[in-house]
Amino acid sequence: MKVLVYSIHNFDKPYLEKASRGKHEFVYTELPLNEQTAGMATGFNAVALLSSDSANASVLQKLNKCGIRFIALRSVGHDHVDLHVASELNIKVANVPGYSPYSVAEHGVALLMALNRKLIEANRLFQKNDFRLDTLVGFDLHGKTVGIVGTGKIGSVFARIMYGFGCQILGYDILENEALKKEIKIQYVKLNELCNRADVICIACPLNENTRHLFNKKLFGEMKKGAYLINIGRGGIVNTVDLIEALENGIVGAAGLDVYENEKPLYFYDRRNMEIKDEIFLKLRSMPNVLMTAHQAFLTREALQGIASVTVQNLDEWQSTGFSRNDLN
Ligand code: NAD
Secondary structure, X not given: OEEEEOOOXXXXXXXXXXXXXXXXXXXXXXXXXXXXXXXXXXXXXXXXXXXXOOEOHHHHHHHHHHOOOEEEEOOOOOOOEOHHHHHHOOOEEEOOOOOOHHHHHHHHHHHHHHHHOOHHHHHHHHHOOOOOOOOOOOOOOOOXXXXXXXOOHHHHHHHHHHHHOOOEEEEEOXXXXXXXXXXXXXXXXXXXXHHHHOOEEEEOOOOOOOOOOOEOHHHHOOOOOOEEEEEOOOHHHEOHHHHHHHHHOOOEEEEEEOOOOOOOOOOOOOOOOOOOOOXXXXXXXXXXXXXXXXXXXXXOHHHHHHHHHHHHHHHXXXXXXXXXXXXXO
């Protein structure tokens, strides 16, 4: 297949080339897919997208006019594609489910540990020969209650790690994870109860019409004062303005955020020469009890290998049968 790979970066290109072994003709562009760049897909059978690309209704219409029949997502999440419109246009979309959930969950743990043990501040002081410890007091995770919202592949890995730390695990999901229940002690509760009881909350569910701004002023009001919030799901699950208020009021003690609701115009590119005008982003980033990363939770060698090989497998299957085992529509 002739595939236009949007949003290519140095971190994933070698993995895609290795996985393809010349079976498909990949053409790469660093540009993201959007209204302006959709026309570049003329003459290709498929496009391959990252979560920073945008395949909304009008972009899909443009891809359709270019003759695109397949969209291979290099991600688990598919909130950046209008699946309904893709189906109407007879464009197949497939994702990469279940590539190393460890990569994402472990990054969530890294954010939590760095925040709790004040590692960023400790390193800053250390570099200045200031070896005082007064501002660096953390807490034992052992014995604390950790609530996980979305106990699928990523959430269940996070749960197992926290269980290993000696935490009590609460879960909230529309579907209980039976396998996880057999492995560790987890209590499924309603979301407000999870918020009432948890010292640490980790968001690991997808962004959809039911989860957009699930974490808002009302839910923050249910949280145990000073609880830590980790978001490794999608930025849009949290109302950022409400989160800032909850951080200022001490309701949320600290936030570790790999994702941000308006990250698209920012993340994955060098913005050093651009003036960032997003006041909400600037405010959030400046808060001492916030640690943000630019959607890098998936960034391990194993995950990149998995993403590349399943992306190529999806293309292989489409080429031979017109269907892939990971079709979303
Ligand atoms: P998964 O499908 O295995 O698990 C998602 C879980 O969320 C499921 O158990 C599902 O039942 C649950 N869920 C769905 N709707 C819900 C709701 N309304 N309330 C509570 N739970 C709900 O997916 P996964 O592989 O664990 O990935 C989860 C999400 O993590 C993805 O959708 C993606 O958005 C995000 N993600 C982020 C990164 C990153 O780099 N930060 C990387 C991969 C995935």
